[in-house]
Amino acid sequence: MIPSREIFWNVGSQQGAVYLVALMSVAIASIGLLQHIKGWRKGRKEKIFDQAGNRLKYFFRFLLSHERIRKDTYAGVMHLFIFWGFVVLFLGTLIIAFQEDLLLPFFGRKVLEGNFYLIYSLVLDLFGLLAIVGVGLALYRRYVLQPEKLDNKPSDLILLCLILFILVSGFCVEGFRLNVSNPQWALWEPVGWLFGTIFNVLGIATSTQRGLHKIIWWLHLIASMGLIAYFPFSNLFHVVSSSLNVFFRSLKPSGALVPIDIQEGEQFGVAHIQDFTWKDLLDLDACTRCGRCQENCPAAISGKPLNPKKVIQDLRTFLQPFSHNGVPLVSNIVSEAELWACTTCRACMEVCPVFVEHLNKIIEMRRHSVLTESKFPSEYKQVFKNLEIFGDTLGKGKLFREDWASNLTIDRVYQQNDTGLLFWVGCMSALYDERSKNTPIAAAKILEKAGLDFGILGEEELCCGDAARRMGNEYLFQHLAKKNIEVFRKYKIKKVVTHCPHCFNTFKNEYAQFGADIEVVHFMELIVTLLREGKLNVKSKIDDIFTYHDPCYLGRHNSIYMEPREILGLILNSDMKEMDSFRDKSFCCGAGGGNMWRAAVTGRRIEGLRVEEAVKTDASGIITSCPFCEIMFDSAVKQKGLEYSFRLMDIIELVNRVT
Amino acid sequence: MTNGQFKYLFSPFKIGNITVKNRIIQTAHKILPCREGVTGDQYIEYMRERAKGGVGAIVTEVMSVHPTSDNFPGVPGDVMAFDENVIPQFKKLAHAIHEYDAKIFGQLSHGGRQGNEEITGLPVWAPSAIPDPVIRQMPKEMEIEEINELIEGFAKAAKNVREGGLDGVELYASSAYLIGQFFSPDSNQRKDEFGGSLENRMKFCINVIDRIREVVGSDFVLGIKIGGDELVPGGLTLDDFKEIAKRLEATGKIDYITVTPLVSFVTFQMMGGLGMSAPLGAWVHQSAAMKEVLSHTPIVTNGRIKDPIQAEKILADGHADLIGMARALISDPEFANKAREGRSDDIRTCLSCNLGCFKRVFSSLPGTCIQNAAVGREKEIGIIEPAKTRKKVIVVGGGPGGMEAARVARLRGHRVTLYEKEKELGGQVNLAAKVPSRQEFGDVTRYLGQQVKKLGVEINLAVEVTPEMVKRENADVVIIATGSTPFLPPIPGADQDNVVNVRQVLKDEVKVGENVLLIDDDAHHKAINTAEYLANQGKKVEIVTRLLFVGMDIAASGLLYPIYQNLLSKGVKFTPHTMVIQISGNTVTGLNVYTYGQVNIEGVDTVILATNDLAEDLLYRSLKGQVKELYRVGDCVAPRKVMNAIHEGYNLGRLI
Amino acid sequence: MRLKPEGIWILEEHDDEGTKNITLELLSEGQKLARRLNEQLCVCLLGSQVGGCIPTLTQYGAEKIYLVEHELLSECSLDAYAFVLGELIKEYDPYILMMGATPSGSELAPRIAARFKLPCITEAKNITGQEENLQITKSAYNDQVYITIDPLARRPLIVTMPPGETDIIEPNKPREVEVIKKNVEIPADIMRTKRKRIIKGDPRTIRLEEADIIVSLGRGAGNESLPILQELADALGASIGGSRGAVDDGIIKFERQIGISGKTVTPRLLIACGISGAREFTAGMENSNLVAAVNIDQKARIFDYANLCIKGDLRMIIPQVIDKIQIAKQKREKGQVLGLDTKS
Amino acid sequence: MKIIVCAKRVGHAYHSSTVDLSTGHIDPGKMVFMLNPYDEIAVEEAIRIKEHISDCEIILITLGIFEAEETLRYAFAMGGRRINRMIRINYESFDPWETALALSNVIKKIGFDIILCGEKAIDDNCSQVGTFVAELLNIPQVSGIVKLDIVPQGKKTLVERYLGKGDREEMECCLPALFTVGKGLNDPRYPSLPNRILAEKMKIEEIDWIDLEFGSEEKALTKVTKFFSPKPKTRKMFTPDSSLSALERLNLMMSGSSSKKEGSTVLEGSANQLADHLVKFLVQNKFLSKEDK
Incomplete structure (x- = not known):
């Protein structure tokens, strides 16, 4: 007997009913499917069929x-x-x-x-x-x-x-x-x-x-x-x-935000659900509520009101058939507290299994809030005005920008005829406090040791605009970006090295949107190259055991994980220790997205959690490569009374010490 | 931002043709012995540490311009700045200081009648043949040729300073030294063109200035340090010095004027005026007065300025343009950086105790600081490196020694637990600070207490530690700093009820009668400050000592002056040369140590013993061999002074 | 009619307690100026029933006093003051008119200046030069720049000076000086603004230097005493201050620290609780008008600086003081004469 | 209701090198320029008034060179369409009198109910122009207000201002009037982007200095002659007299010349007694009787 079976065995005569049921269910499913498609079509058009x-x-x-x-x-x-x-x-x-x-x-x-x-x-x-x-x-x-x-x-x-x-x-x-x-x-x-x-x-x-x-x-x-x-x-x-x-996931550089036209209009950013693109709305639908974003979100973990999953799910209600499109999103659907708690660390997007882009939705809503409504946390007004008036977030002014270099002889590119490499210092390093100046000093000394011809912009540097952009102030960002690009053009700058991951990300991924044509390297990439080429030699090694904190804008936004570990491997005597969350799961320092300038409203302090994690490794200090992280950790370390026992340093300082 | 708090203190300032980065100037001071007449390497390291700490400018120790000069009474060894051999070391020094963007000026002087023939082997030169009250050697009145020779000496020295790469010279013209001795009618009674009218008395100084300017040119800083008030009968007053300052400014060749309290070493009173019984900033009024009469010359003030906020106030009130500090920077070389970074609280404030600096230097010992063990040994022990292995450390005793050991051990990354049996940290320091004129001594506890707390040392107060407790903790290192207990001397009758010790008195544990007899075997602060404490309460106090005088050991610190002044004005009786041999009832019997004659002191209500202490080392002994590493520091080793405790604590902290 | 303007005038300011410090500061500055320029130092005393201020003014160097008393001058009304001062200026033609850069002085000075087209310089630091070449220095541009201003030809020159910048000179004995009493009729219709009430500042938040009464605490008070001391302060309308020790121990904030490394205060009353009186502290408060000290240590140095010295535990005493103050307040509200409970 | 707001473009010096020590001039390149923060408060207050009283016209006036237009546009962007006109008088003066003449001249022609200006400008720190304008227009004024309430009927306002020691004074002022505003009146808003775009497009009316009708006599009353870096003024401090003997001088110095209070005895007793003493002390010195109700 040939093994087989009768398909409608024992039910034979009611086959027709089977097809009827099947037809009905497919019909119902189709209605549902159509509703979804209708939901997606609420959004703006966007063409993303490239690289099929x-x-x-x-x-x-x-x-x-x-x-x-x-x-x-x-x-x-x-x-x-x-x-x-x-x-x-x-x-x-x-x-x-x-x-x-x-x-x-x-x-x-x-x-x-x-x-x-x-x-x-x-x-x-x-x-x-x-x-x-x-x-x-x-x-x-x-x-x-x-x-x-x-x-x-x-x-x-x-x-x-x-x-x-x-x-x-x-x-x-x-x-x-x-x-x-x-x-x-x-x-x-x-x-x-x-x-x-x-x-x-x-x-x-x-x-x-x-x-x-x-x-x-x-x-x-x-x-x-x-x-x-x-x-x-x-x-x-x-x-x-x-x-x-x-399939439709974003193939743009992961650190870049999408520019908007700020020349004309009454409405900027996303005010209502239909201001999102269809892909954004598909994102909402794609969310499976798996909660990984929530689990990795520093704001959520530290007890802030933000929960990325909830934001996506709340927005998703608009995809339902009878939802009211006219409801303004901010403060009705997404509370202001949620909106501003995001540190833009990208941890949510990194772990999302289905490529939901939380970040751009938050930024778009921030843009609406800042640009159209002029509503934002009160502390930000001063930051915006500082950027507008002084050209830096701290309101210090350009005349202080060269102070860190007062003991060094560094060329200013505007005095040079033949500009080689531009060393971009950044506001935080040049202006924040005495301690923050250590990093650019060390960086300049390394460049000197490696015999590289470089210059700085000094007084002509302006904030790169990262902070403004992430705080939703696209107007300020574009204003600053255009001015900086003008200066780059004026001095025919082709290559920029910077140690600030925020400046790095902005130059590398975002300035091209405004016609900049520059090669951008992060200082760590440069150090690795110099070490490999033997232009920089490690003369002694450091005994201490350190742990390394991956800054969000270097790691997740730009995938630089390997370089710092390679450098640390070369200059430390013993292996570095990894914290519980590292590399792409690195836990934010809490400064990003404008939170640097905001008093923590609720919950625990993000930088405090990170420092606790670092201390738990039993390392004698934490190494980072971002001035923002350093400032945040510095305050956390001081607050915990670990000022003297737990060290905090930029990797560049460490490299300078041993070369 | 920190600049907001210190608007003036950290703003740059132009002196002559150079700009100093802030207003803090380390004034000249002798601290380390000098060998072979050139700046020592150790001294350069000492200075480098201070430059690194962020001061704007530094003035070197006083340097000689002539072989007849000895600038420090009783302290051998000046840098012979007139000799070209000094230049290489100057270059080293200048390089070290410039590395930290600080400026350095060389101080030049001739000791004049304060010179010491026993050191120089040459006759003492002075404006007139009037001996110095302290050195007491009859000087030779300088002849015109010798005056000219000296002027050349200044010029040569200034030239060497310039060639050595320093940024300027400072003339030391306080009345303690030759230029100032010319100023003062008290020491200058010449009949020629260098004596008589003020113009004549200033002539030597003006000639020196003119000649130096000829040699170094106009683009080199030339400062001068003058007194503010000689404070001796017949000496120059503030009004006189104001006139001198005006005339100095009129030469147009002076870039800054420092006003110093150290005008003379007569009876060491000025050093007393710098001690902790003097008010803070007690000498600022002198520079303020000068500032009023000068039109543009910057004024540096100094003396009893030890807090950045105090310094800022002086500048904001226009009492001076620059702040001079020496002891504050000996105590904490990081003073400027800490203040600028908004960490004023972390500054190890100078106590003005004069015990590590003045007292030791005048006793021909290398200077140090009772709070800062690294002074003079910056390179060897100044850097606290993290420990290779992190250990669990237990410190028993929260006195200065224990706290310092805990602090340094914690800085090196160890896990430290500190136990103190009293309810507060500080140990005997708290007792010392109970006397009003010694309150600032409490800053030892303030600094160390705050630091150990900040650093995260686990602190257990009011816990009496037993050997079992220690063993249970299973620590890697145990440090015993249990201090000392008073020692009962074998004097018959010392066990009587009316015989008490100093500690009981200061703790107010015992009732003290009206007539008090203090037995001073300690010769340090113990007896005299207890006497002050009791005399302030209106008690009738007598101090007996078998030594030459009461408080003999602290004479060189200069602090005896204000204390004696206070005690004598309150009728405290001093009975030196007398050894107590018996106490019976209200009668104390003493024996003159020279004549062996008996002295009976009647009607004594309370006898207070200011004698030695006994090491409290019971815990140490019972733990010996029982724990992995066992150490002891401070009085628990052998009862001594705060300095020994802190230094031992520091050294031990670095060792483990 | 005289040939040229004469006299340095100072506009007096007073409150319920008499002449304000700013006037004394102006007199101190004015005296120097008058001596230098060889001018007479005159005071314009405007108000209602303010004759009592005259002795103080003469003590501090006033050589002539223009006294105008009028009901409408009882409060510092801009319109009334401007009118009266205008009348005086028209009649006597001064050389320099100085006022305090206080809320009222700051609006009165330019008002007068505009009325008579006179040069006006506000917040002046000092006045140099003479005759036609007076030069006034003032701070501008965020205190980063000082500017010197030439008030050109017209006189009187009107100047305001900021309070707290000048040291007050030692007073002399009151003297007899010329008092010119003017009767000025103020037309009622010129009064265009009217004071409704004064709203008191909150002593908890005002700057310590401005505080009238300060309750200060030291290490000896301990953290647990802060609530009762705050209660005492509230009852008295006082501000809280403290010694360095209290700040070190985290009991109070740094901006509330009194002493060499903190604020220098000169309140009318300072109550020192649990403060030993280290020099660090006393240097910051020794110019306080009255000092009451509560300390458990008989020999505390603070007692040297106190008008009232109380040895005892503040934890026991202060709550009772608060109770007694409350009782006294209630009594007064009931209209009773304030008496004292002396039974113990 | 017609509200006129006077706004100034000011240079803010943030660095000690703003004055060139050798020439005695200020270097504009070492400053940043902005809308005077006090005037910003005035603009904000005008906008807030309009948010409550709809029948309201806001006119911004500035006096300055061409660059001042940028500042004016910023002020406009704060209010957007709520602001009706912008006027720039093309002239720059260091003399407040000249400035006030020009402003009052123009304001008189426009007509007004309320004029708002900043209490002072952070550049010259003069705080005069407002008052000058008020006097020239012969209207009442209150300086440094921190609260402004318009009583709907009767053209009256209730204002508050600081008196020092944290005290405030409440005043009534009839309209038309001029108010100079102090810090604390409000928190100025940040312009939205649509308003900025609008501001760029708005026309600014320009009035030339020469077109103002002045009398021949009316010219600057002061002149700035020099700029220099600040030096603190020397404050008096206790100094022993040089005519005293050396010992007396020394003793004065060592005692810190402090105001040690002599002769008070230390009181002891029960807590209740001691409390009585303290209360008595307070009563005697009138610290309890002078409570305000």
């Missing part, structure tokens, strides 16, 4: 490897099980449909026969089991482990139960079928066989089993069709939306 090949390639890699999802192992495995379980089961169902609706009626042939059928059965059974395990893991995680990042809605339970029911009922049907028809190849359907054996052990009569089979078969079918109908209305829709989001 690359996008497709990455999309499949993403699906197959689950690389971003697997960053959280439990969730990754769980998702992998359910995903592949479903993929295979779905394919299996497709094969059946292919056979029953195409091959059999038109060609009178079957594919589910013989060995293929046996393997088909086995594979489907195993993957079905995998999916059950996955769903089990999901249920266990959601309702037993209950990690804080997950918020359980009824729909989550319904969905999981529905899936579980479909899977289990499928196996029940299989078990009944095997028991009643009792084929020789029952063991090729091991899970079904197991279910059948259990039914037999329970002593259910064969006739009863036949009856039950019919009932449960229908239940299984209705549940499955129900799932299809329910699909666009449930979290399961992420199968579509998240996939699309992965």
Whole structure:
């Protein structure tokens, strides 16, 4: 006997009903799908079909490897099980449909026969089991482990139960079928066989089993069709939306914000939901509420009102069919406290498995708030005015910009004829306090030791505009950027080196938006090159054990993780210690996005948490490579009374000391 | 921002043709012995440390312009600035200071009648044959040729200073030294063109200035340090010095004037005036008075200025243009940087105790600071390096020694726990600071207490430590700083009820009668300050000592002057040369140590012993061999002074 | 009619307690100026029933007093003052008219100047030169720059000087000086502004240097005493200050520190609680008018500086003081004469 | 209601090198320029008044060279469409009198109910122009106000200003009037971008100095002759007289010449007694009787 089975065994005569149910569910699903599309279409137009090949390639890699999802192992495995379980089961169902609706009626042939059928059965059974395990893991995680990042809605339970029911009922049907028809190849359907054996052990009569089979078969079918109908209305829709989001993910430099036209208009940034682009709205839909952003957000962790997941989910309510588009977002949907708590550290985006871009939404809303409404935390007014009047966030003025170099002989580029390299000092280093000047001094000495011809702009430096831009003041940013670019052009500057990650990111990723044509290197990249080329030599090594803090704008925004570790490896005698969160998971210092100038409103201080983490490593000090981080940590270290026992230094100072 | 708090103190200032980065000037002071007539390497390191600490300008120690000169009474060894051999070391010095963007001026002087033939081997030169009240050697009245020779000596020295790369010279013209001796009718009674009228008396000085300007040119800083008031009968007064300053300004060749309290070493009274019993900024009025009469010459004030806020106030009130400091910077070389960075609280404030600096230097010992062990040994022990391995350290005793050890150990990264059996930190320092005129001594506790707290030393107060407790803690290092207890001398009757010790009195533990007899075996502050404490309460006090005079050991610090003044005006009786041999009831019997004659002092209500102490080393002994590393510091080793405790604490902190 | 303007005039300012310090400062500065320029130092005394101020003014060097008393001058009304002062200027033609750069002086000076087209210089630091070449120095540009101004030809020159910049000279004995009493009829319709009331400043937040009464505490008071001392301060309308020790111990903030390294204060009353009186502290408060000290240590140095010395535990005493003050206040509210409970 | 706001472009010196020591001039390159912060408060107050009283016209006036237009536009951007006119008098003067003449001349022609200006300009620190204008227009004025309430009927205002020691004075003033505003009246807003764009497009009416109708006599009353770096003034401090003997001088110095109070005895007793003493002391010295209600 050729192994096979009759598809509508035991239900035969009601096939039509099956198709009717299927049709209904697909219709309902389509309505749901259309609503989603309608929701996305609320947004502005944006063309992102570039690099379709690359996008497709990455999309499949993403699906197959689950690389971003697997960053959280439990969730990754769980998702992998359910995903592949479903993929295979779905394919299996497709094969059946292919056979029953195409091959059999038109060609009178079957594919589910013989060995293929046996393997088909086995594979489907195993993957079905995998999916059950996955769903089990999901249920266990959601309702037993209950990690804080997950918020359980009824729909989550319904969905999981529905899936579980479909899977289990499928196996029940299989078990009944095997028991009643009792084929020789029952063991090729091991899970079904197991279910059948259990039914037999329970002593259910064969006739009863036949009856039950019919009932449960229908239940299984209705549940499955129900799932299809329910699909666009449930979290399961992420199968579509998240996939699309992965495909349409941003390929722009990760540190860059999108410029807006500030010459004309009455309205800037995002005031209402329709001011977002369709991709932004797809983002909202793609969010699976996995909570990883929340788990990694420094604001959320330190008890500030911001929770990136909540922001996305709150905005998502506008995608629903009868939502009122006219509601202003800021202060109605996203509170001002939430809006301004973001440090723009990009931790949320880095961990988001489906490439939701939280940051640009927050910035767009900030832009609206600042530019259109002129509403922002009161401390920022002084910062904006300082930038406008003095050209630096601190309100010190250009005449103080060369003070740090008073003991050094450094060329000013405006006095040079032949400009080589521009060393960009940045406001924080040049102006903040005496301590902050150590870094540029060390940097200049390193450049000198390496015999590089360089100059500084001195009084002609202006703030790069990073702070203004991240605080939503695009007007100020563009104003500053244009002035700086003008100066670059005036002195024909081609290459800029800076040690401030914020200046670095802005020059490298954002100035091109305004026509700057400069090569930008971070000081650490330069040091690594100099060390490799032997232009800089390590003369002695340092005994202390240090830990390294990855600044957000160097690490996550620009992927410079390797250089500092290479340098530290060369200049420290012992291995550096990593903190609990490092590299792409590095925990922000709390200064970014304008929070430098804001008194912490609620919750714990972010820099304090980071310093605690650093102290926990038992290292004797923390090394960073960002003046902002240094200032923040300095205050935290002092506040904790560790001023003398726990050292804080810029990596450049350390390098200067040993070369 | 810090600049806001110190608008003037940290604003740059133009002296002559150079700009100093702030208003803090380290005034000249002798601190380390000088060998072979050139600036010593150790001294350069000492100066480098101060420049690194952020001062605007530094004046070198006083340097000689002639072989007949000895500028420091009783302290051998001046830099012979007139000799070209000094130039290489000058260059080294200038380089060290310039590295930190500070300026350096060389101070030139001739000791005049304060010279010492025993040191120079040459006759003492002076304007007139009138001996100095302290040195008491009859000088030779200088002949015109000798005067001219000296002027050349100044010129040569100034030239060397310039060639050595320093930024300027400062003439030391306080009345203690030759130029000033010419000013004063008290020491200058010449009948020729260099004596008589003020114009004549200033002629020597003016000639020196003219000649130096000829040699160094007009673009080199030339400052002069003059007194403000000689404060001796018949001496120059503030009004006279105002006139002198005016005439100096009129030459147009002087770039700044420093007004110094140290006009004379008569009875060491001026050093007393710099001690902690003098009011803070007691001498500022002199520079303020000069500022009123001068039109443009910058004035440097100094003397009892030890706090940045105080300094800022002086500048803001227009009492001076620049602030001179010496002892404040000996105590904390980082003074300027700490103030500028808004860490004024972290400054180790000078106590004006004069014990590490004046007293030792005048006893021909290398100067130091009782609070700062690194003075003069900056290179060897000045840097506190983090420890290779972090240890668990227990310090028993929160006196100065214990706190310093805890501070340094913590700075090096150790985990430190400090135990103190009293309710507050400070140990015996708290007792010393109870006498009103010694209140500033409490700054030892203030600084160390605050630092250990800030650094995160775990502090346990009111805990009596037992050996079991220590063992239970299982620490890597145990430091015992349990101090001392008073020692009961074997005098018959010393166990009587009316015999008490100094500590009991200062703690107000005992009731002290009206007639008090203090037995001073200590010769330091113990007896005389207790006497002050009691005399202030109106008690009748007598001090007996077998030594030459009461408080003999602190004579060289100059502090005896104000204390004696206070004690004598309150009727305190001093009975030196007398050894107490018996106390019976209200009668104390003494023996003259020279004649062996017996003295009976009757009607004594309370006898107070200011004798030695006994090391409190019980805990140390019981822990010996029981813990991994065991050390002891301060009185618990052998009862001595605060300085020993702090220095030992420092050294130990660096060692473990 | 005289040939040229004569006399250095100072406009007196007073409050309920008599002549204000700013007037004494102006007199001190004016005396020097009058001597240098060989002019007479005159005071314009405007107000209602202000004759009592005359002795003080003569003590500080006034040589002539123009006295105008009028009901409408009882408060410093700009319109009334400007009118009366204008009448005086028209009649006597002074050389220099000095006022304090106080809220009222600062608006009166330019007002008069505009009325008679006179040169006016506000917030002057000093006046140099003479005759036609007077030069006035003032601070400008954020205190980074001083400027010298030539008041050109017209006289009187009107100058305001900021309070607190000049040291007050030692007073002489009161003398007999010429008092010119003027009767000026003030038309009622010129009064265009009217004072409604004075709203008192909050002693908790005003600057310590401005405080009238200060309750100061030291290390001896301890952290736990701050609430009761604050209560005492509130009852008296006083501000809280403290010694360096209290700041070190974190009991109060640095801006409330009195002493060499803190603020120099001169309140009418300073109550020192648990302060030993280190020089550091006393140097910052020794010019206080009255000092009351509470200390547990009989020999505390602060007692040398105090008018009232109380040996005892402030934790016991101060709550009772607060109670007694409250009782006294209630009594007064009931209209009773303020008496004292002397039974113990 | 017609509100006129006088706004000035000021140079702010933030560095000690602003004055060139050798020439005695200030270097504009070492300053930053901005709308005078006090005038900014005045602009803000005008806008706030208009937010409450709709029937209101705001006119900004400045006196200055062409660069002052930028400052004027900033002030305009604060209020946007709420501001009706901008006028620049093309002249620059260091003399407040000249400035006030020009301003009052123009203001008189426009007409007004309230004139608002800053209490002082942070550059010359003069605080005169406002008062001069008030006198020239013969209207009442209050300086340095920190609160402004307009009584709807009767053309009256209630204003408050600081008197020192934290005390404030409440005054009533009839309209039309001029107020100079002090720090603390309000917190000026930051211009929004649409308003900035609008400000760029707005026309500024320019009046030339020569077109003002002055009498021949009316010219500057003062002249700035020199700029220099500040030096603190020497304050008096106790100095022993040189005619005293050396010992007396020394003793005076060593006692710190402090005002030690002599003769007061240290009181002891029960807490209640001591409290009585203290209260008595307070009563005697009138610290309790002079409470204000």
